[in-house]
Amino acid sequence: MGQDFDIERCDLNIKHNSSSHHTELNGEERLIVRRGKPFIIVLHLKPCGKEFKLGETTFTLMVETGPLPREESGTKVSFGLRDSTVDTEWSASATNDPSGYTVSVSINSSPNSPIGVYSLTLDQEGKKTSLGQFTLLFNPWCPSDAVYMPSETKRQEYVLAQHGQIYRGTHKRIKGMAWNFGQFEAGILDICLKILDENPKFVSDADKDCSARRNPIYVTRVLSAMINSNNDSGVLVGNWGKISDGVHPGAWIGSGDILHQWADSGPVCYGQCWVFAAVGCTVSRALGIPCRVVTNFGSAHDSDGNLVIEKLYNEVGEPISEGDSIWNFHVWVDSWMTRPDLGSEYDGWQTSDPTPQETSDGVFCCGPAPLRAIKEGELTKKYDTPFIFAEVNADVVDMVQKSNGEVIKFTSTNFVGRFISTKAVGLDQRHDITHHYKYPEGSKEERQVYGKAQHHNKLQQRGEQPGLKLKIKFSDNMAVGSDFEVYAVLTNNHMKTKSCTVLFSAKAVGYSGKLGDSCAFASDKVELTPGEEWRLPLRLQYDLYGSVITSDRLIQLTAFTMDKQALDYHKAEKTIVLDEPDIEIKLLGEATVNRPVAAELTLLNPLPETLQDCSFTLEGIGLTDGKPVTAKYVNSIHRRYEHIGYKKPKCTQSPMVNFDCVKLKNIKSSMFVVVKG
Numbered sequence: 001m002g003q004d005f006d007i008e009r010c011d012l013n014i015k016h017n018s019s020s021h022h023t024e025l026n027g028e029e030r031l032i033v034r035r036g037k038p039f040i041i042v043l044h045l046k047p048c049g050k051e052f053k054l055g056e057t058t059f060t061l062m063v064e065t066g067p068l069p070r071e072e073s074g075t076k077v078s079f080g081l082r083d084s085t086v087d088t089e090w091s092a093s094a095t096n097d098p099s100g101y102t103v104s105v106s107i108n109s110s111p112n113s114p115i116g117v118y119s120l121t122l123d124q125e126g127k128k129t130s131l132g133q134f135t136l137l138f139n140p141w142c143p144s145d146a147v148y149m150p151s152e153t154k155r156q157e158y159v160l161a162q163h164g165q166i167y168r169g170t171h172k173r174i175k176g177m178a179w180n181f182g183q184f185e186a187g188i189l190d191i192c193l194k195i196l197d198e199n200p201k202f203v204s205d206a207d208k209d210c211s212a213r214r215n216p217i218y219v220t221r222v223l224s225a226m227i228n229s230n231n232d233s234g235v236l237v238g239n240w241g242k243i244s245d246g247v248h249p250g251a252w253i254g255s256g257d258i259l260h261q262w263a264d265s266g267p268v269c270y271g272q273c274w275v276f277a278a279v280g281c282t283v284s285r286a287l288g289i290p291c292r293v294v295t296n297f298g299s300a301h302d303s304d305g306n307l308v309i310e311k312l313y314n315e316v317g318e319p320i321s322e323g324d325s326i327w328n329f330h331v332w333v334d335s336w337m338t339r340p341d342l343g344s345e346y347d348g349w350q351t352s353d354p355t356p357q358e359t360s361d362g363v364f365c366c367g368p369a370p371l372r373a374i375k376e377g378e379l380t381k382k383y384d385t386p387f388i389f390a391e392v393n394a395d396v397v398d399m400v401q402k403s404n405g406e407v408i409k410f411t412s413t414n415f416v417g418r419f420i421s422t423k424a425v426g427l428d429q430r431h432d433i434t435h436h437y438k439y440p441e442g443s444k445e446e447r448q449v450y451g452k453a454q455h456h457n458k459l460q461q462r463g464e465q466p467g468l469k470l471k472i473k474f475s476d477n478m479a480v481g482s483d484f485e486v487y488a489v490l491t492n493n494h495m496k497t498k499s500c501t502v503l504f505s506a507k508a509v510g511y512s513g514k515l516g517d518s519c520a521f522a523s524d525k526v527e528l529t530p531g532e533e534w535r536l537p538l539r540l541q542y543d544l545y546g547s548v549i550t551s552d553r554l555i556q557l558t559a560f561t562m563d564k565q566a567l568d569y570h571k572a573e574k575t576i577v578l579d580e581p582d583i584e585i586k587l588l589g590e591a592t593v594n595r596p597v598a599a600e601l602t603l604l605n606p607l608p609e610t611l612q613d614c615s616f617t618l619e620g621i622g623l624t625d626g627k628p629v630t631a632k633y634v635n636s637i638h639r640r641y642e643h644i645g646y647k648k649p650k651c652t653q654s655p656m657v658n659f660d661c662v663k664l665k666n667i668k669s670s671m672f673v674v675v676k677g
Contacts (some may be wrong), residue, residue: 005057006049007122010131011042022141022160025184031132032189034139034288036111038085041120041131043103051100060123061092061107065116065136066210073211075114078123087111087144109136111144114213115287116193135189138216138288146338147216149290157425158290158336164281164423166274167430170328171297171418176430179278179293180254183286188256191263192286198233199226216289216337217368220352221383225365227280227354229267235259235279236271238356246270255282274331276354281333290336294351294433297418299330301357302390307454309396309416312407320401326416330355330391332366334422339370342381342531346370349436351388360384361497361529371436377453380493382531386453392417392437393450417441468500468528469493470570472557473535479579480553480664481542481606488536488559488572492528499527500563504538508548509556509575519545519555540576542608551665553578581606583616583657583669591675603659603667614661 012031017039018024023032033039045052062078069076077090085091085108096103107120115138120131140149140159149155162184165176182188196202199222202209212218226234235258239249246269252258255278261268271279277293284291300309302324312321332353339346351374352367360366366384373381374389396415400408417438424431439446469491475484488504503523508516522538538557545555555576562569581604588598601616617630659667 005052005124006046007129007131008044008046011044012132012134013040013042016040021139022155023137025160025162026189027184027186031134032137033109033134034137034141034145035109035113035115036087036139036142036145038106038108039134041105041107043105043122043131045101045103047101052094052096052103053100054094054096061105062121062123062128063090063109063118064121065114065118066206068207068210070207070211073207074112074214075207075210077110077113111139111142112146112214114210115219116196116210116213135193140288140290140336146340147289147336148338149336154425155290157423158292159285159288161285164293165428165430166278166293166331167295167421168274168329168331169297174295174297174419174421174430176423176428177274178253180256181278181282181285182254182256183282185256187263188259188282189286191259192283194263195226195235195283196222200232216335217339217341217350219287220284220289220335220337220350220368221365223280223283224352224354224367225363227276227283228271228356228364230356230364233266235262235268236276237267237269238272238276239270240272243270249275252278255279259283273327273329273355277331277333280352280354284333284335292334292349292422293331294334295329295331295421296392296437297329297420298416299327299391300394300396300416301325301327301330302387302394307386307390307394307450309390309394310399311397312399312401314401326396334371335368337368342370342373346372346381348372353388358387360387374437375439375449377449379453379495380531382529385530386495389453390416392420393446393453395450468498468561468570470559470561470572472559472572472574474574474576477579478540478576479581479606480549481546481608483539483541485537485539486557486576488538489533490526490528490536490561491533492530495530497527497529498563499525500561501525502536503560503562504536505558506538506540506545507556507558508545508550509554510550510552515556516550517548519548546607546663549578553580580667581664583659583667585655585657585669585671587673591673593675599655601657601659605664607663609663611661611663614659617658617660619656 014028014031017031017033018028021033021037021039026032058081060078060080064076066075079090079092082091082093084093085106087108089110092105092107094103094105113136115136117133117135119133122129122131138147139145140147140155142148149158162181164179164181166179167174167176169175196213201222226232227236228234229237249270249272252275258268258279281291281293302309309324309326311319311324314320332351334349334351336349349371350368351371356364360383366387369383369385369388370381373385374392377389379386379389394416397409419432420434420437421430422433439449471489473487473489475486478484488502490502492498501523505518506520507518520538520540522536524536526534528534540555549555557574557576559572584602586600588600591597599618605611615630619629655673656670657668
């Protein structure tokens with residue numbers, strides 16, 4: 001039984017922890033730490049109470065975040081003392097000074113924890129003591145964190161730097177503009193967390209939203225939507241027309257004033273692309289996500305998704321159509337993170353764009369899209385890769401309509417996506433990163449990528465494949481008698497979100513293809529974003545399939561998707577051959593011509609029930625006059641044959657064995673035997 005002790009006060013050790021966690025620029029008013037790295041608190045016990053004895057005294061710590069903390073959501077975690085902390089999960093260890101009245105507790109958070117404000121509580125067998133609050137951020141210094149950035153120089157630039165350069169102008173006259181990101185200014189972190197709490201996903205399901213904040217992909221997508229005020233009460237109102245009220249976008253020089261104004265009175269007037277991007281960079285860095293501001297010169301706005309910027313003019317050069325456009329420059333952000341949803345080859349910089357241009361899944365947001373997917377024209381890789389690909393690599397088609405209606409086309413392949421720029425690491429200089437986004441303009445590789453993207457896009461627009469892809473995947477262990485799961489796997493290769501119903505069934509089937517009774521069924525409705533993969537599990541239980549399968553031990557799986565509105569149907573079919581048990585054949589002596597030898601046959605019952613009316617049959621050429629030897633018995637899976645013999649010397653024989661019973665038929669095996677003369 002542990003000893004209870006009374007806590008006089010808890011020292012959150014803010015100065016030391018802030019220095020260790022690279023949060024000292026936030027000030028010393030409260031504890032701010034980064035996930036996946038230990039922090040130390042000091043418990044001062046009351047001198048008149050019981051002392052802390054290492055190895056005898058114990059307690060449990062509990063951390064909670066969000067308005068509805070739940071263990072199932074990972075927003076509530078309890079953990080006890082260990083000899084040392086564990087890097088991969090919430091854990092704690094303790095040491096005490098000789099007096100026993102000062103206890104240092106080292107606490108390590110999981111590198112996959114949701115970010116946010118946490119409460120910390122100590123529990124001594126039901127006696128709970130609040131130790132205070134702390135704020136947990138993403139950790140680019142932690143190798144197990146999804147935002148881990150190996151270079152310290154780059155961490156200093158993309159996480160800790162509060163000043164930067166944003167590039168504007170034209171590709172022939174690029175001008176840098178200083179910007180104060182100010183992510184460590186007083187109150188900014190609270191405002192950034194407030195942005196998360198104001199997003200519609202939190203309002204509709206706070207538990208799900210807070211749990212999802214463990215994922216920088218999710219957080220980045222939320223920020224892309226919330227930095228603009230379209231669809232929600234986000235930070236900035238966009239205005240590209242005449243401005244007679246509010247602040248002109250060109251007047252801002254930093255993010256701090258904008259964020260404070262939003263926190264005090266709601267959406268701020270006004271912003272344009274560089275302002276949206278700069279504020280997005282501030283919030284990302286404040287939360288611990290490495291981020292840079294990027295400018296694309298000659299940036300295409302592909303409104304109809306055909307990867308071509310089409311402009312129609314009359315014979316005197318006057319535009320006679322609206323829609324697609326090319327901006328002299330456009331500014332967005334790149335954020336650094338892994339992409340486990342896509343594969344490790346897509347880790348690294350991800351483009352997202354908080355400027356409200358086009359909707360994504362019904363919301364004005366864009367990204368994050370991997371730079372590799374953009375460069376390689378992998379348009380199904382989420383999120384919004386086709387739109388960003390067009391921004392940097394669309395072809396421009398100028399069309400002149402003559403008075404007789406004839407249209408003459410002129411195509412330019414090198415007008416879009418020039419001098420893509422960001423601030424250099426550690427220097428107030430422009431760094432050209434065009435090669436991160438695309439192959440050299442006009443090169444063989446660039447034209448191949450563009451052709452691949454165009455082909456894919458045309459197929460999508462015609463409703464042809466690639467589209468939804470449906471397949472069935474098996475489990476590793478599918479032995480007769482076992483319970484196991486199989487999966488219908490649906491992948492959305494469209495560039496738009498797709499909704500459909502999935503039906504997944506299993507039926508017994510004979511080798512001739514004749515279907516028997518059903519043994520499992522599952523269905524669900526699903527909505528898949530571009531590139532998303534989704535699985536519907538189907539559990540096959542012996543209690544259900546055992547009574548309907550034939551001796552062939554075959555089960556046919558059929559998966560079917562349907563979107564009645566779009567008249568889109570897909571089917572996948574596979575047949576399972578259930579693994580059968582092995583029969584062990586063992587000769588208890590040497591096989592010699594015309595001499596009897598004993599054989600031992602063993603079969604391990606794979607079924608969760610007793611086998612009835614079992615028999616082994618043994619036969620082989622030159623064995624026991626060539627006649628099968630059958631032995632029948634009940635409730636046995638082990639048999640010994642005393643008198644079998646071979647008639648031919650100096651040959652290799654292969655005795656065949658068949659096992660049969662009511663529930664398990666036609667199990668066969670054999671072995672090679674060299675018969676001596």
